[in-house]
Amino acid sequence: xxxxxxxxxxxxxxxxxxxxxxxxxxxxxxxxxxxxxxxxxxxxxxxxxxxxxxxxxxxxxxxxxxxxxxxxxxxxxxxxxxxxxxxxxxxxxxxxxxxxxxxxxxxxxxxxxxxxxxxxxxxxxxxxxxxxxxxxxxxxxxxxxxxxxxxxxxxxxxxxxxxxxxxxxxxxxxxxxxxxxxxxxxxxxxxxxxxxxxxxxxxxxxxxxxxxxxxxxxxxxxxxxxxxxxxxxxxxxxxxxxxxxxxxxxxxxxxxxxxxxxxxxxxxxxxxxxxxxxxxxxxxxxxxxxxxxxxxxxxxxxxxxxxxxxxxxxxxxxxxxxxxxxxxxxxxxxxxxxxxxxxxxxxxxxxxxxxxxxxxxxxxxxxxxxxxxxxxxxxxxxxxxxxxxxxxxxxxxxxxxxxxxxxxxxxxxxxxxxxxxxxxxxxxxxxxxxxxxxxxxxxxxxxxxxxxxxxxxxxxxxxxxxxxxxxxxxxxxxxxxxxxxxxxxxxxxxxxxxxxxxxxxxxxxxxxxxxxxxxxxxxxxxxxxxxxxxxxxxxxxxxxxxxxxxxxxxxxxxxxxxxxxxxxxxxxxxxxxxxxxxxxxxxxxxxxxxxxxxxxxxxxxxxxxxxxxxxxxxxxxxxxxxxxxxxxxxxxxxxxxxxxxxxxxxxxxxxxxxxxxxxxxxxxxxxxxxxxxxxxxxxxxxxxxxxxxxxxxxxxxxxxxxxxxxxxxxxxxxxxxxxxxxxxxxxxxxxxxxxxxxxxxxxxxxxxxxxxxxxxxxxxxxxxxxxxxxxxxxxxxxxxxxxxxxxxxxxxxxxxxxxxxxxxxxxxxxxxxxxxxxxxxxxxxxxxxxxxxxxxxxxxxxxxxxxxxxxxxxxxxxxxxxxxxxxxxxxxxxxxxxxxxxxxxxxxxxxxxxxxxxxxxxxxxxxxxxxxxxxxxxxxxxxxxxxxxxxxxxxxxxxxxxxxxxxxxxxxxxxxxxxxxxxxxxxx
Numbered sequence: 001x002x003x004x005x006x007x008x009x010x011x012x013x014x015x016x017x018x019x020x021x022x023x024x025x026x027x028x029x030x031x032x033x034x035x036x037x038x039x040x041x042x043x044x045x046x047x048x049x050x051x052x053x054x055x056x057x058x059x060x061x062x063x064x065x066x067x068x069x070x071x072x073x074x075x076x077x078x079x080x081x082x083x084x085x086x087x088x089x090x091x092x093x094x095x096x097x098x099x100x101x102x103x104x105x106x107x108x109x110x111x112x113x114x115x116x117x118x119x120x121x122x123x124x125x126x127x128x129x130x131x132x133x134x135x136x137x138x139x140x141x142x143x144x145x146x147x148x149x150x151x152x153x154x155x156x157x158x159x160x161x162x163x164x165x166x167x168x169x170x171x172x173x174x175x176x177x178x179x180x181x182x183x184x185x186x187x188x189x190x191x192x193x194x195x196x197x198x199x200x201x202x203x204x205x206x207x208x209x210x211x212x213x214x215x216x217x218x219x220x221x222x223x224x225x226x227x228x229x230x231x232x233x234x235x236x237x238x239x240x241x242x243x244x245x246x247x248x249x250x251x252x253x254x255x256x257x258x259x260x261x262x263x264x265x266x267x268x269x270x271x272x273x274x275x276x277x278x279x280x281x282x283x284x285x286x287x288x289x290x291x292x293x294x295x296x297x298x299x300x301x302x303x304x305x306x307x308x309x310x311x312x313x314x315x316x317x318x319x320x321x322x323x324x325x326x327x328x329x330x331x332x333x334x335x336x337x338x339x340x341x342x343x344x345x346x347x348x349x350x351x352x353x354x355x356x357x358x359x360x361x362x363x364x365x366x367x368x369x370x371x372x373x374x375x376x377x378x379x380x381x382x383x384x385x386x387x388x389x390x391x392x393x394x395x396x397x398x399x400x401x402x403x404x405x406x407x408x409x410x411x412x413x414x415x416x417x418x419x420x421x422x423x424x425x426x427x428x429x430x431x432x433x434x435x436x437x438x439x440x441x442x443x444x445x446x447x448x449x450x451x452x453x454x455x456x457x458x459x460x461x462x463x464x465x466x467x468x469x470x471x472x473x474x475x476x477x478x479x480x481x482x483x484x485x486x487x488x489x490x491x492x493x494x495x496x497x498x499x500x501x502x503x504x505x506x507x508x509x510x511x512x513x514x515x516x517x518x519x520x521x522x523x524x525x526x527x528x529x530x531x532x533x534x535x536x537x538x539x540x541x542x543x544x545x546x547x548x549x550x551x552x553x554x555x556x557x558x559x560x561x562x563x564x565x566x567x568x569x570x571x572x573x574x575x576x577x578x579x580x581x582x583x584x585x586x587x588x589x590x591x592x593x594x595x596x597x598x599x600x601x602x603x604x605x606x607x608x609x610x611x612x613x614x615x616x617x618x619x620x621x622x623x624x625x626x627x628x629x630x631x632x633x634x635x636x637x638x639x640x641x642x643x644x645x646x647x648x649x650x651x652x653x654x655x656x657x658x659x660x661x662x663x664x665x666x667x668x669x670x671x672x673x674x675x676x677x678x679x680x681x682x683x684x685x686x687x688x689x690x691x692x693x694x695x696x697x698x699x700x701x702x703x704x705x706x707x708x709x710x711x712x713x714x715x716x717x718x719x720x721x722x723x724x725x726x727x728x729x730x731x732x733x734x735x736x737x738x739x740x741x742x743x744x745x746x747x748x749x750x751x752x753x754x755x756x757x758x759x760x761x762x763x764x765x766x767x768x769x770x771x772x773x774x775x776x777x778x779x780x781x782x783x784x785x786x787x788x789x790x791x792x793x794x795x796x797x798x799x800x801x802x803x804x805x806x807x808x809x810x811x812x813x814x815x816x817x818x819x820x821x822x823x824x825x826x827x828x829x830x831x832x833x834x835x836x837x838x839x840x841x842x843x844x845x846x847x848x849x850x851x852x853x854x855x856x857x858x859x860x861x862x863x864x865x866x867x868x869x870x871x872x873x874x875x876x877x878x879x880x881x882x883x884x885x886x887x888x889x890x891x892x893x894x895x896x897x898x899x900x901x902x903x904x905x906x907x908x909x910x911x912x913x914x915x916x917x918x919x920x921x922x923x924x925x926x927x928x929x930x931x932x933x934x935x936x937x938x939x940x941x942x943x944x945x946x947x948x949x950x951x952x953x954x955x956x957x958x959x960x961x962x963x964x965x966x967x968x969x970x971x972x
Contacts, residue, residue, distance in 0.1 A: 004072045004163030008171060011178060014311045016046040016063050016111055023048040023061050030098045030105050031119055033058055044308070045240060050119070059096060063110075063117040064240070070106065073116055075160025076239035077103045079153060079214060083236065086152035090145070091225065091235035093120040123235040125228045128221040129324075132971025133263040135922060136271040136568075138226070139255075141233040143272025146219050146254040147279030149236065150247055153214040154280075161214055161244035166304055168217065168245045169252065170207075172296040173200030175303065182306035195333050196299040199292040202337060209285035210246040217241040217249060220257035229918070248286040251276045252293035259298070259331040260324030262970040263926075266335045267521040269294075270347045277348050284350055291332075291340040298329040335522065336512045342525030351524065354541060357472070357506060357531040359453025360489050361538065363412070363496075366448070368538035372410035374401050374443075376421040378574045378581045402443035402501070413443040417532040417542045420520060420585025427579055427587050428959040430930045430966065435585035436523040438514040438530045439475070439505025442537075446498040450476055452491045453536050458484045464502075465494055472531065473509050478502035506531035520584040565935055566928060575600025578952040580933060591934045591948045591960055594787055594901070597815035598861050599951040605818050605857055612853040620647060620847030630852040633859050634816075634824055637797055639806045644832040646825040647847035651786035651813030652680025654823035655749065657841075658811040659684045661827055662747030662780045665834040669705045670743045672735060672774065674750040676711040676757050676939045679784055688749055691756050692939045707745070709734055709770075712754070712763050715894050715905060716913045728769040735773045747780040747809070752799025755787035758903020758943035760896040767803040775808075780831065783807035786823070787901070790815035791862055792950065794872030794899030802898075818858050822851040867950035875899035878946070878957040885961060889968040891916060902946040903937065904964075915940035919972065923964075926972040930963045 023037035027050055035058050040047040046063040064073055077095050084092040095103040095118040104118050128134065128142075166175045176196035183189040218241040225235025255269040273290070276282070282290070302325050309322075345351045375381075376398055398421075402413040415421070420435045442448075452458075456469040464477035467487070479494035479502050487493065496502045507514060511529040518526045532541040550571055554564070570582035577599040580588045590600070598605065612626075620627050631645035648654050663669055673679075673688035680686065687706050690698045702708070711717055712727035719726040738745055748770055754760035771781040788799040789812045796802050798810070808831060813823030823846060835841070845851055862868065879895055879902055886892035893907035906916040906923070920936045924944070927934050937945035944964075948956070 004160060005068050006164040007166040008164055008174065008178075010067060011166070011307075014308075015044055016065060016115065018046045018048075018063050018110065018115075020048065022110065023050075023063075026063075026105075026107070026110075026117060027058075027061060027119070030100075030107075031096070032099055037061065049122070057122040059122050060093070060120045060237070061117060062120055062238075062240075063115060066111050066113045066115060068116070068240075069160070070104070070116060072160040072163055072242075073104050073118070075158035076242045077118070078158055078160075079156055079216070079242050080236075080239055082156050083149055083152045087148050089234070090148065091123050093123060093235075093237040093239075095120055120237065123225040123237060125226050125231055125235065127223065127225055127237075128233065129257075131221070131226075132261065132969075133926065133967075134221070134258055134261045134268070135925065135972060136268075137922075137925075138233065139258050139268060140271035140275040141226075142219070142221075142224055142254055142258065143251065143275035144279060145224060145233050145236070146216075146250050146272070147276040149216050149219060150213070150250045150276075150280045153216070154247075156214040157244075158214070161242065163243055165217070165241055165243055166300065167241045167253070168243050169203075169249050169293050169296055169300070170245055172293075172300050173197060176296075176299045179303035179307045182310055183303060184306070188302075191333070192299045192302060192329070195329075196296055199296040199299070199337065202292040203289055203296065206285045206289045207246075209283070210248060210289055211283070211286075212245055213247045215243055215245050215247060215250045217243055217245065217253055219250065219254045221260070222257070224254075246289070246293070247280075248282065248289055249293060251282075252290055252297055256294045256297040256301075256328055256332070257324075259294075259328040263966075264331065265521070266331055266340055267343060270343065273344055274347055282348060284345075287344050287348055287350055288341055290344055291337050295329075295332045295337065298325065298332045301325040302329055335525070338512060338529055339522060339525035342528035343522060346524035346528070351528060354527075354544065355508070355531055356541070357533065357535050359536055360451065362450060362453055362474075362504065362533065362536040363444075364449040364451045364492070366537060367411060370409065370411035371537060371539060372405035372408070372413050373539070374398065374405060374413045374415050375419075376401070376415055377419050378422050378583050378585065380422075398441075399443075399501075406443070406445040411445050412448070412537070414534065414537065414539065415441040417530075417534060418523065418527050419542065420523075420583070421517075422574070422581060422585060422587075428589065428931075428955060429587075430963055432519040432521055432586060434515065434517040434519050436518050436520055436527070438507075438516060438518060438526050439503055440533050441501050441503050442496070443501050444496050444498050448496040448498070449492050450479055450494040450496060452487045452489055452493055455489050456487060458487050458493055460484050467493065468509065471509055473507055474533070474536075475505045476502065477504075504533045504536075506533045506536075520586065565933070566925065570928075577601075578949045578956050587931065588928070589932045589948075589956055589959055589963075591932060591944075591946055593933075593949055594792065594947040595814045596819045596949050597790055597792070598818045598858060598865075598867065599949040600819075602818060602861065604861055605820075605854060608853045608857040609820070609850060612850045615849070617848055617850040619844045620842050624849055626849050626852035626856065627847050630855045633856060635826060638810065638826055641806060641828050642810060642826045644827055644829045646827075646832070646841065646843075647851065648813075648823045648825065648843045649821040649846045650680070650823050651784075651811065652682045652685050653843070653846070654786065654811035654813050654825050655679045655688075655782075655784050656682040656684040657825045658782045658784075658809045658827075659688065659747065659749065660838070661809055661825065661831050661835050662749075662782060664838055665831045666746040666779060668744060668746035668779070670707060670738060670745045671705060672707050672709060672731075672738070672745045672748040672779075674711060674754075675699070675708045676713070677751060677754070677784075678756040679749065679751075679786075693756075693937065693941050707734065707738060711757065712766055713757065713760065714763060715760070715896070716915075724763045725765070727763055728766045731766075731770050732773040735770070735777055735779075739777045744777045745774060745779040747782050748774040749782040749784060751784045751786075751788060752803065752807075753788040753793065753897070753901060755901065757938050758896045758905060758945055759788075759898070759901040759947070760903065761898060762803060765803075767800065767805045771805050771807070780808040781805070782809045782811065785810055785812045786814055787947070790858075791868030792871055792899055792901050792947070794868060794875045797868060816858060817851065817854050820851065820854045821845055822855050862950075865951065870952075871899040871950050874952055874954055874957050875902070877954055878902065878961065881958070881961040882946075882964075885965055885968070888965075891919065891968060896943070897946070900946075900948060900950055900952065904944040904946060905938070906942045906944070915942035917941040920944065922972040923967055926967045927963055930966065932960055932963050934960075 020037040035050040037048040048061040050058040405413040574581040709731040896903035908914040
């Protein structure tokens with residue numbers, strides 16, 4: 001018996017029926033508040049939002065279900081005070097005292113028995129229940145919040161904790177059994193009772209090892225408040241379910257609510273698990289109980305909701321929650337409990353070492369020295385040259401690897417257990433692919449006899465057999481079975497045909513049957529339930545993946561200022577066309593890599609580099625043909641006046657040299673640059689880079705020889721619409737003022753298309769006016785084409801063509817070498833000769849035979865594969881779809897750019913144009929989870945810089961837009 005409420009004795013709890021007018025009277029009488037009451041949702045209590053005369057929220061009036069005693073309510077108030085004192089930076093809804101100075105108030109006559117109510121403070125920011133997708137950061141915050149509450153309540157004791165609620169998972173299986181009759185859907189009802197019974201049985205085996213304490217028991221998305229904006233979960237409301245029960249229930253209840261949100265999967269809870277564990281460590285028994293408790297919680301929610309809908313049919317809150325609760329249950333039961341337990345143990349560092357597997361040889365007469373291990377991972381050299389232009393990796397490319405091994409003398413080719421396999425990774429998928437094998441695949445040169453490693457029972461199954469013992473099951477697929485029934489060790493079981501693949505998997509007898517391939521996220525769970533069959537071939541078992549994170553090693557040796565994309569980036573070790581591939585077998589659509597203009601791992605680039613390295617690689621002061629041919633070819637793409645080429649290593653060096661050419665040719669030192677621009681990292685290019693996104697102090701730390709003009713931002717700048725021409729007028733005036741001050745500029749440098757600001761096109765006529773002014777002052781016009789040149793704009797090969805001008809100096813890189821360090825500066829012979837007064841110039845690798853061979857191949861491929869035309873076609877389609885996306889999602893303020901240099905600008909308000917940098921960063925993180933690499937740019941870091949390799953096709957463009965649409969719909 002319990003001293004407080006006992007659901008098992010009183011299973012019907014209709015919510016109190018109190019009107020808004022009655023609630024307003026309670027607020028006036030007991031709190032002296034003149035307020036308007038707005039009814040809120042609740043399953044078993046009655047809640048009202050109290051608004052003041054000015055509309056401000058004064059608090060939440062909570063009228064408890066009369067079944068709950070005063071002592072239980074006092075325990076809840078005391079617990080809130082304990083947490084508030086222990087965790088002062090958490091916001092806790094501690095009740096406001098009434099006119100009599102008391103936390104709680106009791107009145108008669110309102111209900112059929114005394115009514116207990118309290119006024120709780122309103123916490124700004126809102127709950128997470130309607131937040132859409134919950135990011136790993138938010139889930140981690142929820143787990144940390146639950147951990148802090150659990151820690152604060154560890155020693156809290158109160159008579160009001162002695163109660164038996166339907167939400168207390170100690171009684172969960174009984175609750176489901178009692179209430180399941182209210183679920184009208186018979187198949188669902190059967191699934192609920194079966195899942196609850198299974199989970200309950202597993203929990204019962206661990207119950208004696210689970211510590212108990214005071215538990216809030218309802219820190220769900222509906223009762224966790226996040227700070228305003230995109231804040232962190234830091235507020236706690238509604239202590240109505242406070243009980244003394246299993247401590248781990250706190251986490252199970254919290255994370256069950258995560259699964260009700262769109263875009264989540266069972267493994268979405270892991271950030272919350274690890275965050276909780278870091279604050280309040282879980283024992284191994286608690287880790288094993290966590291997922292069964294979560295499954296049980298979801299079943300309780302559905303059956304309780306079904307009952308409450310019958311008891312209180314007018315309660316919209318109950319019916320509104322049913323969809324999310326059904327989703328929780330479906331996700332919770334989509335993976336075997338053993339698998340998710342393995343995933344949780346792995347995440348907490350509690351995973352047990354791999355199970356050794358020993359037995360007689362699986363293949364009769366096999367010479368282990370003649371076994372070749374086939375590496376199908378991202379880092380495998382086997383894939384070099386295996387890519388086919390215009391298509392994805394052949395699904396059977398592993399056949400060629402196996403045949404090659406056999407040709408080299410191997411009797412058997414074997415794949416690796418648990419190694420992500422690149423060849424099975426779909427390129428365009430918003431879900432993590434199943435690429436991790438739970439067994440091994442084998443390819444025999446000749447027919448091979450499969451023999452029994454142990455005595456056991458053989459069952460023939462479609463395509464193969466299963467050998468069962470009391471402890472282990474071995475499955476062999478793709479063979480001709482020759483024996484069934486009881487067999488002795490060493491007995492011949494089947495024949496594998498030479499020149500074909502067959503597969504072997506092994507697992508403990510009690511483990512659920514595993515899929516042949518699993519996702520990386522679930523792999524720790526499935527592999528924990530599997531044996532590596534390799535030792536049955538006389539081979540060593542697969543080594544576990546290294547535990548030391550690559551990022552930690554990077555931080556120890558690589559200067560941290562050399563930042564990396566994403567806080568938790570995938571390890572990318574291979575690329576192909578417009579895709580990047582991680583060591584975990586995930587393939588990502590690359591939407592940011594304007595460096596690899598032709599695409600990643602282009603075979604013609606690889607062949608050209610290999611061929612040239614076998615011949616010669618030195619510096620440009622030697623006499624060889626490639627440097628001449630490349631210079632001629634680059635100059636031929638430009639107006640006739642630009643006929644002299646310098647070759648360098650990078651875009652930074654190219655634009656730095658361009659500035660030096662201007663100062664040498666004019667004998668001046670002052671340079672005019674555009675704000676919000678980035679030109680490079682050298683002393684000179686950093687000086688003229690004014691993007692505060694790259695350097696927060698950019699505008700205040702410029703040397704005195706740099707003068708900046710206003711960014712001609714037609715979307716959010718000082719001049720817009722019909723006034724856009726004023727940017728050029730102001731820039732011309734500033735140049736004229738410099739001349740009047742006796743400091744005529746050596747040159748004016750800007751990107752021909754405003755690349756760093758998201759691919760924004762300059763106002764029509766802007767460069768013509770500014771170039772004319774700088775030339776009238778005796779200076780030179782420098783076009784930085786590092787990001788936008790070489791056909792990326794589709795309509796134009798060079799960005800300055802869009803403006804109808806011809807610069808005096810052009811700098812270019814990135815695209816020139818398709819990722820190899822090669823850049824160029826092209827100018828007139830007169831300007832180049834003037835620079836000779838400063839001495840000779842050369843670049844060790846910029847004009848090397850290797851650089852030039854690669855540069856020539858880039859030009860050839862651009863033409864042969866019509867990549868400028870592809871930029872026009874695919875870029876036009878992509879922009880059209882992105883603009884249409886803006887019609888449905890107001891966060892899209894505009895879409896900048898042309899061709900395959902686009903920028904999707906995110907705003908919080910289309911009228912004020914308030915930028916949305918935090919949202920943009922979160923969107924990029926969610927896009928990565930769904931298989932798209934995209935990054936923010938611009939001074940406000942609120943523009944998705946969309947500049948993929950020029951080989952991207954319509955399918956890739958559509959995948960990008962569809963994924964972005966999903967993120968903007970579901971949340972980030």
